[in-house]
Amino acid sequence: MSRNKKNGNYTDTRYTTVFLQDNGDVIEKKKTGxxxxxxxxxxxxxxxxxxxxxxxxxxxxxxxxxxNHTAINIANGHDGGATTVDDECGVVVDVNATKKDTQADGxxxxxxxxxxxxxxxxxxxxxxxxxxxxxxxxxxxxxxxxxxxxxxxxxxxxxxxxxxxxxxxxxxxxxxxxxxxxxxxxxxxxxxxxxxxxxxxxxxxxxxxxxxxxxxxxxxxxxxxxxxxx
Missing domain, CATH: 1.20.1250.20 (MFS general substrate transporter like domains)
Known part of the structure; x- marks a missing residue:
């Protein structure tokens, strides 16, 4: 139930949709479906x-x-075999990866x-x-x-x-x-x-x-x- 600010009456919102305008007035519109x-x-x-x-x-x-994560690791000094990246947990970087793996990088x-x-x-x-x-x-x-x-x-x-x-x-x-x-x-x-x-x-x-x-x-x-x- 909602109160109509214009006339003080109450509106059953089960059968009507109530819209509140910017000026505070309430507009009632019957539900159609x-x-x-x-x-x-x-x-x-x-x-x-x-x-x-x-x-x-x-x-x-x-x-x-x-x-390109491989190139970044090489640039940061990870250039020998398989090494663990310092700022990641348990990630092993193999700089001797195959050509296919290298191409997978960006x-x-x-x-x-x-x-x-x-x-x-x-x-x-x-x-x-x-x-x-x-x-x-x-x-x-x-x-x-x-x-x-x-x-x-x-x-x-x-x-x-x-x-x-x-x-x-x-x-x-x-x-x-x-x-x-x-x-x-x-x-x-x-x-x-x-x-x-x-x-x-x-x-x-x-x-x-x-x-x-x-x-x-x-x-x-x-x-x-x-x-x-x-």
């Missing part, structure tokens, strides 16, 4: 959060296949500190835009900022291979801009959930958007990791 607009919005937010999660963390998986000779710059650059941009765009989304609407942020994130994601070929700092810049684009996604998602989902369903729909997305992405990374190791 089991799948309403709020369910469609929730499903689209689920897909958007899944895409954002993948774009945010895919470099952590891809960098394993991009880096083409980029990035030291661990350079890899850290690549992996962290996204999150530097990510934290910058969350609060400002959360305020802007509340004031000017969230759909525009959500769409533009997703577009910037996706377009610059396509530039990652070319940026890696151009140089390490080009890649860092591209990942940083991706983070700037993804910053508005989370606050805009919360704003859309608050505006479209009734209070009695908000926790369930929010759990679907976040918990379902994480489960989907975990399965994606398990399959993707298996493919990389074949």
């Amino acid at each position: 089991w799948f309403g607009t709020r369910h469609f919005v929730t499903f689209m937010l689920f897909l958007g959060m899944a895409n954002a999660y993948i774009m945010r963390t895919n470099m952590s998986v891809a960098i394993v296949a991009m880096v 083409e980029f000779v990035w030291q661990t500190d350079i890899q850290g710059y690549v992996l962290s650059s996204f999150f530097y941009g990510y934290v910058i835009t969350q609060i400002p765009f959360g305020i802007l989304a509340k004031r000017y609407g969230n759909i525009y900022f959500l769409g533009v942020g997703m577009l910037v994130n996706s377009l610059f994601g396509l530039l990652v291979p070319a940026a890696a070929e151009l140089g390490i700092w080009w890649l860092v810049a591209v990942r940083f801009i991706q983070g700037l684009g993804e910053g508005p996604i989370v606050p805009c998602t919360h704003s859309l959930l608050a505006k479209w989902i009734p209070p009695n369903e908000r926790s369930r729909m929010g759990a679907f958007v976040y918990a379902g997305t994480i489960s989907f992405c975990d399965q994606y990374y398990i399959l993707f990791t298996i493919v990389l190791t074949v």
Whole structure:
């Protein structure tokens, strides 16, 4: 049950969907079926959060296949037979590996500190835009900022291979801009959930958007990791 702020009456939300406008008024709309607009919005937010999660963390998986680990170990002084890498637990590196094993490594000779710059650059941009765009989304609407942020994130994601070929700092810049684009996604998602989902369903729909997305992405990374190791 919900209280209508206009006339003080109560509304049975089992048969109506209640929308709260920005001015505080309540709009009632009769339910027309089991799948309403709020369910469609929730499903689209689920897909958007899944895409954002993948774009945010895919470099952590891809960098394993991009880096030439054999060349890095040789450059760090592991140049005689089978040696144990100091910063890894129980990993044995055979620098006399066969040609096939050498070719399995990536083409980029990035030291661990350079890899850290690549992996962290996204999150530097990510934290910058969350609060400002959360305020802007509340004031000017969230759909525009959500769409533009997703577009910037996706377009610059396509530039990652070319940026890696151009140089390490080009890649860092591209990942940083991706983070700037993804910053508005989370606050805009919360704003859309608050505006479209009734209070009695908000926790369930929010759990679907976040918990379902994480489960989907975990399965994606398990399959993707298996493919990389074949």
